[in-house]
Amino acid sequence: MKISRTQxxxxxxxxxxxxxxxxxxxxxxxxxxxxxxxxxxxxxxxYLGGLLAIGAMSLFMNLGxxxxxxxxxxxxxxxxxxxxxWLTRTFRRRNLHVPAGICATFVVALTPLAVYGLQQAMGWWxxxxxxxxxxxxxxxxxxxxxxxxxxVGSIMAWRYRYPFLVMPIAATLWxxxxxxxxxxxxxxxxxxxxxxxxVCVGLLTLVFALVVDLxxxxxGHAFWLYxxxxxxxxxxxxxxxxxxxxxxxxxxxxxxxxxGMGVVLVRRVFxxxxxxxCTIYFGHLAATVFxxxxxxxxxxxxxxxxxxxxxxxxxxxxxxxxxxxxxxxxGSVARFLERRID
Numbered sequence: 200m201k202i203s204r205t206q207x208x209x210x211x212x213x214x215x216x217x218x219x220x221x222x223x224x225x226x227x228x229x230x231x232x233x234x235x236x237x238x239x240x241x242x243x244x245x246y247l248g249g250l251l252a253i254g255a256m257s258l259f260m261n262l263g264x265x266x267x268x269x270x271x272x273x274x275x276x277x278x279x280x281x282x283x284x285w286l287t288r289t290f291r292r293r294n295l296h297v298p299a300g301i302c303a304t305f306v307v308a309l310t311p312l313a314v315y316g317l318q319q320a321m322g323w324w325x326x327x328x329x330x331x332x333x334x335x336x337x338x339x340x341x342x343x344x345x346x347x348x349x350x351v352g353s354i355m356a357w358r359y360r361y362p363f364l365v366m367p368i369a370a371t372l373w374x375x376x377x378x379x380x381x382x383x384x385x386x387x388x389x390x391x392x393x394x395x396x397x398v399c400v401g402l403l404t405l406v407f408a409l410v411v412d413l414x415x416x417x418x419g420h421a422f423w424l425y426x427x428x429x430x431x432x433x434x435x436x437x438x439x440x441x442x443x444x445x446x447x448x449x450x451x452x453x454x455x456x457x458x459g460m461g462v463v464l465v466r467r468v469f470x471x472x473x474x475x476x477c478t479i480y481f482g483h484l485a486a487t488v489f490x491x492x493x494x495x496x497x498x499x500x501x502x503x504x505x506x507x508x509x510x511x512x513x514x515x516x517x518x519x520x521x522x523x524x525x526x527x528x529x530g531s532v533a534r535f536l537e538r539r540i541d
Contacts, residue, residue, distance in 0.1 A: 242297060249301030253308045258334055265329055269320025276313035280306050287359065300361030307352045307367045311344040318343065337377045345375040362420045365411075369404070369423040373431055376400035394435040401432025412464075425468050433457070433472045437479065444488070451480040 210216045216224075256279070264272060283306040290299035311333060318324045325340045333341055352368040380396040408424035415421065433454075441447060454476030461469030481499065 245297050245301060249298070249305065253305050256305075256312055257308050267316075269316045269318070272316025273313055273320060276309045276316060280309050280313070283309070291359070296361065297363075300359070300363040303355050303359050303361055304363050304367060307348065307355055307364065310348040310351045311341075314344045314347045337381060339378060339381065341378045342375065345371050345378065349375070356420075360420075362422060365420050366423040369427040372404055372424075373400070373427045376431065391439065394438045397431050397435025397438075401428050401430070401435060404428030404431060409464075422468075425466055429457070429468050429472050433476065437476065447480060447483060451477060454480070 208221070211218050211221055256276075267275065283302050286302040287299050287306070290296070290302060312330055315324075315330045315333070328336070328338065328340075332338070333344065348371045349368060352364060352371065356364040356368065376396060377393075380393060404424055405428040408421040408428050411424060412421035436450065436453060439446075454473040457469045457473030457476065461467060461471075461473060485496075485499075
């Protein structure tokens with residue numbers, strides 16, 4: 200449960216806390232590494248600058264860098280990496296954890312380019328493709344760049360433990376799943392097979408995210424794993440088009456399950472994607488199955504009112520329902536949910 204500054208001020212008015220205690224508590228929380236970013240101008244500048252620097256060395260890389268050659272790219276990446284590590288340590292010593300985490304992430308984002316330069320310099324690059332294609336095309340020879348990024352990212356995350364460091368790790372796992380599947384299965388992998396691989400990788404990533412969430416006690420390290428895992432799972436599932444209405448109804452049930460998981464785990468990403476999936480299903484019913492039915496909008500409106508009524512019932516008996524649900528779960532998971540919800 201998040202506590203706002205307004206709630207703390209009300210606690211002062213109720214003489215539960217003093218104003219001095221509130222100020223000390225706010226300063227203490229803001230200095231914690233896992234306090235997260237606030238939506239203010241300072242943090243907007245932090246992330247805007249960081250994302251520009253990260254994007255310049257990854258998404259927005261142009262062909263001009265090919266003129267430096269392999270060793271030139273390696274030297275430049277090494278220099279940038281040294282500066283990034285120095286800034287990370289400097290900001291960390293000053294308790295500026297948000298810019299420190301961004302600089303550490305910048306170092307991880309340099310890894311694919313550095314490995315690409317090394318492969319070019321050693322003559323190990325297999326074809327005429329260039330680094331800018333890394334974020335655009337699925338090819339097997341990106342795998343070495345991705346494995347190196349996972350290794351560097353894991354070391355940096357273990358060393359500094361900033362939640363933002365998980366972002367390049369989660370993105371690279373997603374990339375690796377797309378590049379590894381055609382490498383292993385070759386021409387046997389059609390569009391449906393790619394969707395199946397995406398679903399399986401998404402599920403594995405979500406399980407990993409839950410483990411990280413439990414071990415980090417909800418400190419925010421699993422956010423990016425949840426995001427990319429859900430994107431992979433939901434995207435693969437949604438792309439599995441079928442002529443069977445039963446399979447489409449199963450798709451609705453899966454999305455309703457995502458919404459339920461989002462409520463239980465207090466993860467909005469599940470709710471958002473689950474809601475989009477439900478919208479796609481009901482849109483299919485309206486456009487195809489009940490295209491000429493005047494009754495369908497009335498039924499759907501009634502269903503919406505029933506859902507609202509269920510929400511009222513849940514609010515009235517939320518404590519009892521939550522307690523029963525926790526009794527069915529393992530002790531560590533129940534304690535984790537208690538910290539997240541209460």
